[in-house]
Amino acid sequence: MVGIGGGTCAAYFRQKGLDACVWFTGDQTAHAANEYCKIDNLIDDAKVFASVFLS
Numbered sequence: 001m002v003g004i005g006g007g008t009c010a011a012y013f014r015q016k017g018l019d020a021c022v023w024f025t026g027d028q029t030a031h032a033a034n035e036y037c038k039i040d041n042l043i044d045d046a047k048v049f050a051s052v053f054l055s
Contacts, residue, residue: 023048 010020024030025041
């Protein structure tokens, strides 16, 4: 895991003094000219969120 700042929704929560995590499965193309996100990664990430929220 790594810490990130910037324009994620977690930044808003951190500004309010709340702990927050950001989850993303990527291929090291964020903010690059060829940035993309695979559908399979989105589905897998949704499964992670479902597991967290339903447990």
